[in-house]
Amino acid sequence: MTGIHIELCINSGGNYKQTVETGAKLVAHLIKKHNLKINKVKQHADFYNKNCPAQIRAGKDGITWTKFIDMVKGVGESNKPSTGSTGKPQSKPNTSNKTVKPNYNTKSIVEFLQSISEPYSLNHRKKLAEYYGVKSYSGQAVKNIQLLDLIKKDYKANGKLRTSKPKAIASNKTTNKPTVKYPLPSGILRRGCKGNAVRQLQIALNAANFKVGNVDGIYGAKTEDAVRRFQMVHDAYNVDGVYGSRTRTRLDKVVNK
Numbered sequence: 001m002t003g004i005h006i007e008l009c010i011n012s013g014g015n016y017k018q019t020v021e022t023g024a025k026l027v028a029h030l031i032k033k034h035n036l037k038i039n040k041v042k043q044h045a046d047f048y049n050k051n052c053p054a055q056i057r058a059g060k061d062g063i064t065w066t067k068f069i070d071m072v073k074g075v076g077e078s079n080k081p082s083t084g085s086t087g088k089p090q091s092k093p094n095t096s097n098k099t100v101k102p103n104y105n106t107k108s109i110v111e112f113l114q115s116i117s118e119p120y121s122l123n124h125r126k127k128l129a130e131y132y133g134v135k136s137y138s139g140q141a142v143k144n145i146q147l148l149d150l151i152k153k154d155y156k157a158n159g160k161l162r163t164s165k166p167k168a169i170a171s172n173k174t175t176n177k178p179t180v181k182y183p184l185p186s187g188i189l190r191r192g193c194k195g196n197a198v199r200q201l202q203i204a205l206n207a208a209n210f211k212v213g214n215v216d217g218i219y220g221a222k223t224e225d226a227v228r229r230f231q232m233v234h235d236a237y238n239v240d241g242v243y244g245s246r247t248r249t250r251l252d253k254v255v256n257k
Contacts, residue, residue: 004030008053011122011139015110020056020063024071031072038073102155109148116155131162182207182255189243193219201243205230208254219243 008023010016027041043065044052051057056065063071103115113120122139125147129137132150137143151161182204185197199217205226206212212226228241234250 004034006030011110013108013110013141013144015108015114015120016055017061017063018110018114020068021071024068024074027072038069041069041072102152104152104156107145107148109144109151112148112152116161118161128161131165133165180256184248184252184255185243186245186248189219191219191221191224191241198223201227204251204255208251 006023006026008019010019030036031038031041043057044050045057056063056068100116103112106112106115109125110120125139126137128151129143129147132147134143134147134150137147155161183200184204185200187197189198189201194217196217198219199215202212202215202223206215208230210226210230212223224241227243227247228239230251231239231247234254235246238246
Protein backbone atom coordinates (compact mmCIF):
# COMPACT_ATOMS: atom_id res chain seq x y z
CA MET A 1 0.00 0.00 0.00
CA THR A 2 1.45 3.36 -1.04
CA GLY A 3 -1.26 5.66 0.33
CA ILE A 4 -4.79 6.10 1.64
CA HIS A 5 -7.19 8.48 -0.05
CA ILE A 6 -9.77 10.24 2.15
CA GLU A 7 -12.64 12.25 0.72
CA LEU A 8 -14.89 14.43 2.88
CA CYS A 9 -18.45 14.75 1.60
CA ILE A 10 -21.09 17.07 3.00
CA ASN A 11 -24.80 16.60 2.40
CA SER A 12 -27.04 19.57 1.74
CA GLY A 13 -27.75 21.17 5.11
CA GLY A 14 -24.78 19.36 6.67
CA ASN A 15 -22.34 20.80 9.21
CA TYR A 16 -19.06 21.73 7.48
CA LYS A 17 -17.02 22.15 10.67
CA GLN A 18 -18.24 18.85 12.08
CA THR A 19 -17.36 17.10 8.82
CA VAL A 20 -13.80 18.45 8.91
CA GLU A 21 -13.43 17.48 12.58
CA THR A 22 -14.62 13.96 11.78
CA GLY A 23 -12.10 13.82 8.94
CA ALA A 24 -9.33 14.87 11.32
CA LYS A 25 -10.30 12.07 13.70
CA LEU A 26 -10.17 9.54 10.87
CA VAL A 27 -6.72 10.76 9.77
CA ALA A 28 -5.44 10.54 13.36
CA HIS A 29 -6.80 6.99 13.61
CA LEU A 30 -5.08 5.91 10.40
CA ILE A 31 -1.77 7.50 11.43
CA LYS A 32 -1.84 5.54 14.67
CA LYS A 33 -3.00 2.32 13.00
CA HIS A 34 -0.29 2.34 10.31
CA ASN A 35 2.42 3.93 12.47
CA LEU A 36 2.84 6.97 10.23
CA LYS A 37 4.21 10.43 10.91
CA ILE A 38 2.17 13.62 10.64
CA ASN A 39 4.28 14.81 7.69
CA LYS A 40 2.88 11.94 5.65
CA VAL A 41 -0.52 13.64 5.59
CA LYS A 42 -0.73 15.29 2.16
CA GLN A 43 -3.20 17.29 0.14
CA HIS A 44 -4.65 16.07 -3.13
CA ALA A 45 -2.92 19.07 -4.68
CA ASP A 46 0.46 17.62 -3.67
CA PHE A 47 0.00 14.83 -6.23
CA TYR A 48 -2.11 16.41 -8.98
CA ASN A 49 -2.53 19.87 -10.43
CA LYS A 50 -5.88 20.30 -8.71
CA ASN A 51 -7.11 22.78 -6.12
CA CYS A 52 -8.13 20.13 -3.59
CA PRO A 53 -9.20 20.18 -0.80
CA ALA A 54 -10.49 23.51 -2.13
CA GLN A 55 -12.45 24.66 0.91
CA ILE A 56 -9.69 23.91 3.38
CA ARG A 57 -7.09 25.50 1.09
CA ALA A 58 -9.35 28.58 0.94
CA GLY A 59 -9.61 28.67 4.74
CA LYS A 60 -13.41 28.22 4.82
CA ASP A 61 -14.83 29.00 8.27
CA GLY A 62 -11.29 29.72 9.49
CA ILE A 63 -10.07 26.16 8.92
CA THR A 64 -6.85 26.25 6.89
CA TRP A 65 -4.59 23.30 6.07
CA THR A 66 -2.36 24.20 8.99
CA LYS A 67 -5.39 24.32 11.25
CA PHE A 68 -6.51 20.92 9.95
CA ILE A 69 -3.12 19.38 10.70
CA ASP A 70 -3.30 20.89 14.21
CA MET A 71 -6.72 19.26 14.60
CA VAL A 72 -5.21 15.89 13.62
CA LYS A 73 -2.41 16.39 16.16
CA GLY A 74 -4.94 17.41 18.79
CA VAL A 75 -6.91 14.22 18.27
CA GLY A 76 -3.77 12.15 18.62
CA GLU A 77 -2.85 13.88 21.88
CA SER A 78 -6.36 13.53 23.26
CA ASN A 79 -6.28 9.77 22.62
CA LYS A 80 -3.31 9.37 24.94
CA PRO A 81 -4.33 8.47 28.51
CA SER A 82 -3.74 11.26 31.02
CA THR A 83 -1.41 10.23 33.85
CA GLY A 84 -1.69 13.29 36.10
CA SER A 85 0.77 13.74 38.93
CA THR A 86 0.61 10.09 40.00
CA GLY A 87 1.83 8.71 36.68
CA LYS A 88 -1.28 6.47 36.48
CA PRO A 89 -3.93 6.81 33.77
CA GLN A 90 -6.88 8.87 34.93
CA SER A 91 -10.48 8.03 34.08
CA LYS A 92 -12.38 10.24 31.67
CA PRO A 93 -14.66 12.85 33.23
CA ASN A 94 -18.29 11.83 33.59
CA THR A 95 -20.32 13.67 30.95
CA SER A 96 -23.55 11.77 31.50
CA ASN A 97 -25.04 14.76 33.33
CA LYS A 98 -24.28 17.15 30.49
CA THR A 99 -27.15 19.57 29.97
CA VAL A 100 -28.83 19.23 26.59
CA LYS A 101 -29.82 22.51 24.97
CA PRO A 102 -31.92 21.86 21.87
CA ASN A 103 -31.20 24.35 19.10
CA TYR A 104 -34.74 25.06 17.90
CA ASN A 105 -33.55 28.05 15.85
CA THR A 106 -31.35 26.09 13.47
CA LYS A 107 -32.52 25.18 9.99
CA SER A 108 -30.02 22.32 9.78
CA ILE A 109 -31.22 18.88 10.82
CA VAL A 110 -27.62 17.85 11.55
CA GLU A 111 -27.09 20.78 13.92
CA PHE A 112 -30.37 20.10 15.71
CA LEU A 113 -29.53 16.42 16.20
CA GLN A 114 -26.10 17.42 17.50
CA SER A 115 -27.70 19.84 19.94
CA ILE A 116 -29.73 17.02 21.53
CA SER A 117 -26.79 14.55 21.49
CA GLU A 118 -28.50 12.41 18.86
CA PRO A 119 -26.61 10.56 16.07
CA TYR A 120 -26.79 12.54 12.83
CA SER A 121 -25.42 10.18 10.18
CA LEU A 122 -27.42 9.68 7.00
CA ASN A 123 -28.31 6.13 8.01
CA HIS A 124 -29.67 7.32 11.35
CA ARG A 125 -31.65 10.09 9.66
CA LYS A 126 -33.12 7.49 7.32
CA LYS A 127 -34.33 5.57 10.37
CA LEU A 128 -35.85 8.72 11.83
CA ALA A 129 -37.55 9.44 8.50
CA GLU A 130 -39.08 5.96 8.63
CA TYR A 131 -40.24 6.47 12.22
CA TYR A 132 -41.82 9.84 11.36
CA GLY A 133 -43.39 8.78 8.07
CA VAL A 134 -41.16 10.80 5.71
CA LYS A 135 -41.12 8.66 2.59
CA SER A 136 -38.27 8.24 0.09
CA TYR A 137 -35.75 10.01 2.34
CA SER A 138 -32.14 10.08 1.13
CA GLY A 139 -30.89 13.38 2.57
CA GLN A 140 -32.59 15.73 0.10
CA ALA A 141 -32.96 19.34 1.26
CA VAL A 142 -36.75 19.35 1.05
CA LYS A 143 -36.97 16.07 3.00
CA ASN A 144 -34.52 17.39 5.59
CA ILE A 145 -36.78 20.37 6.20
CA GLN A 146 -39.83 18.13 6.51
CA LEU A 147 -38.12 15.72 8.91
CA LEU A 148 -36.55 18.54 10.95
CA ASP A 149 -39.96 20.13 11.51
CA LEU A 150 -41.41 16.83 12.75
CA ILE A 151 -38.58 15.95 15.14
CA LYS A 152 -38.45 19.48 16.56
CA LYS A 153 -42.14 19.35 17.43
CA ASP A 154 -41.83 15.85 18.89
CA TYR A 155 -38.76 16.67 20.98
CA LYS A 156 -40.33 19.87 22.25
CA ALA A 157 -43.46 17.99 23.31
CA ASN A 158 -41.89 14.78 24.67
CA GLY A 159 -38.22 15.53 25.36
CA LYS A 160 -37.12 12.62 23.15
CA LEU A 161 -37.39 11.26 19.62
CA ARG A 162 -39.16 8.18 18.39
CA THR A 163 -37.24 4.91 18.32
CA SER A 164 -39.78 2.99 16.25
CA LYS A 165 -42.82 3.45 14.07
CA PRO A 166 -45.99 4.36 15.98
CA LYS A 167 -48.30 1.38 16.32
CA ALA A 168 -51.48 1.51 14.29
CA ILE A 169 -54.58 1.88 16.44
CA ALA A 170 -57.11 -0.82 15.67
CA SER A 171 -60.55 0.51 15.04
CA ASN A 172 -63.54 -1.16 16.69
CA LYS A 173 -65.92 0.43 14.26
CA THR A 174 -67.69 -1.91 11.87
CA THR A 175 -68.33 -0.80 8.35
CA ASN A 176 -72.03 -0.89 7.79
CA LYS A 177 -73.21 -1.75 4.34
CA PRO A 178 -75.46 0.90 2.83
CA THR A 179 -79.11 0.17 3.44
CA VAL A 180 -81.22 -0.23 0.32
CA LYS A 181 -84.09 2.20 0.64
CA TYR A 182 -86.36 0.36 -1.79
CA PRO A 183 -85.60 -3.37 -2.06
CA LEU A 184 -86.54 -4.75 -5.46
CA PRO A 185 -87.60 -8.32 -6.28
CA SER A 186 -85.61 -10.60 -8.56
CA GLY A 187 -86.99 -12.72 -11.34
CA ILE A 188 -89.82 -11.94 -13.74
CA LEU A 189 -93.18 -10.44 -12.77
CA ARG A 190 -96.09 -9.91 -15.14
CA ARG A 191 -99.82 -9.33 -15.08
CA GLY A 192 -101.51 -11.90 -12.86
CA CYS A 193 -98.63 -12.28 -10.38
CA LYS A 194 -99.38 -11.76 -6.69
CA GLY A 195 -97.43 -11.54 -3.43
CA ASN A 196 -94.78 -9.59 -1.56
CA ALA A 197 -92.53 -9.30 -4.62
CA VAL A 198 -95.30 -7.42 -6.44
CA ARG A 199 -95.79 -5.27 -3.34
CA GLN A 200 -92.07 -4.28 -3.37
CA LEU A 201 -92.32 -3.41 -7.06
CA GLN A 202 -95.42 -1.27 -6.51
CA ILE A 203 -93.77 0.67 -3.66
CA ALA A 204 -90.70 1.36 -5.82
CA LEU A 205 -92.82 2.47 -8.80
CA ASN A 206 -94.77 4.89 -6.61
CA ALA A 207 -91.46 6.25 -5.23
CA ALA A 208 -90.21 6.74 -8.81
CA ASN A 209 -93.41 8.74 -9.51
CA PHE A 210 -94.92 6.08 -11.80
CA LYS A 211 -98.03 5.65 -9.74
CA VAL A 212 -99.81 2.30 -9.40
CA GLY A 213 -102.41 3.49 -6.89
CA ASN A 214 -102.91 1.26 -3.85
CA VAL A 215 -100.13 -1.13 -2.91
CA ASP A 216 -102.05 -4.40 -2.84
CA GLY A 217 -99.55 -7.00 -4.05
CA ILE A 218 -101.54 -7.72 -7.22
CA TYR A 219 -99.91 -7.25 -10.64
CA GLY A 220 -102.99 -5.87 -12.33
CA ALA A 221 -103.69 -3.38 -15.13
CA LYS A 222 -102.48 -0.36 -13.13
CA THR A 223 -99.19 -2.01 -12.19
CA GLU A 224 -98.64 -3.19 -15.75
CA ASP A 225 -99.34 0.30 -17.03
CA ALA A 226 -96.92 1.83 -14.50
CA VAL A 227 -94.19 -0.60 -15.57
CA ARG A 228 -94.84 0.20 -19.23
CA ARG A 229 -94.67 3.96 -18.59
CA PHE A 230 -91.40 3.50 -16.66
CA GLN A 231 -89.95 1.45 -19.53
CA MET A 232 -90.92 4.09 -22.10
CA VAL A 233 -88.87 6.66 -20.19
CA HIS A 234 -85.90 4.54 -19.02
CA ASP A 235 -85.77 1.56 -21.44
CA ALA A 236 -87.47 2.60 -24.66
CA TYR A 237 -86.32 -0.54 -26.54
CA ASN A 238 -87.94 -2.87 -24.05
CA VAL A 239 -91.52 -1.64 -23.52
CA ASP A 240 -93.65 -4.70 -22.75
CA GLY A 241 -95.12 -4.05 -19.30
CA VAL A 242 -93.22 -7.03 -17.90
CA TYR A 243 -90.85 -6.55 -14.94
CA GLY A 244 -87.51 -8.35 -15.50
CA SER A 245 -83.77 -7.89 -14.94
CA ARG A 246 -83.45 -4.90 -17.31
CA THR A 247 -86.33 -3.04 -15.67
CA ARG A 248 -85.05 -3.96 -12.20
CA THR A 249 -81.58 -2.53 -12.94
CA ARG A 250 -83.00 0.74 -14.24
CA LEU A 251 -85.56 1.08 -11.46
CA ASP A 252 -82.86 0.46 -8.86
CA LYS A 253 -80.77 3.33 -10.26
CA VAL A 254 -83.77 5.66 -9.98
CA VAL A 255 -85.00 4.85 -6.46
CA ASN A 256 -81.76 3.76 -4.74
CA LYS A 257 -79.17 6.11 -6.24
